[in-house]
Amino acid sequence: MTDSVPAANRAAEPAAWLTLPDVAERLDVPISKVHQMIRDRELIAVRRDGIRRVPEDLLANGALKHLPGVLNLLADAGYDDEESLRWLYQPDDTLPGGTAAAALAGDQAREIKRRAQALGF
Incomplete structure (x- = not known):
């Protein structure tokens, strides 16, 4: 069975969440x-x-290593936390792992930063 919802319209959410005490x-x-x-x-x-x-x-x-730079670029582009989260998890077939968040953990972190920076222009 195929997914009838186009990638651009799918909800952008991570697969799993941690509470702040769990993060600590x-x-x-x-x-x-x-x-x-x-x-x-x-x-x-x-x-x-x-x-x-x-x-x-x-x-x-290794995603945490690159995340601060991306979050700051998104904030500079006017994105709030919810919008940043949606951007990070928006399906994108041009990225390894299918999302910016997944690509941050790989060798595409520089590309993710470049894309985030381009949002400000």
């Missing part, structure tokens, strides 16, 4: 450090079911 445990840092990382745009958190959550895959495979 995963990174082995105090919860206050996680809050600081969110404030400094080193990490993205959005409310789901009334609880701030972080996409789990952004903490894996």
Whole structure:
């Protein structure tokens, strides 16, 4: 069976979420450090079911290394956290892994930063 919803219209959401205490445990840092990382745009958190959550895959495979640069470029382009999340998870067949978030963990991080930077123009 094929997906009848075009890629451009599919909901852009990560497969799994972590709560902030789970993020702190995963990174082995105090919860206050996680809050600081969110404030400094080193990490993205959005409310789901009334609880701030972080996409789990952004903490894996080196994606966290490149995420702050991308989040700052998106903020400079006027994107809020929800819009940034949608941009990161919007299906894109031209990227390995199919989304900007997945490509951040690979060798396409520079391309993702270039695309985010282009949004400001």
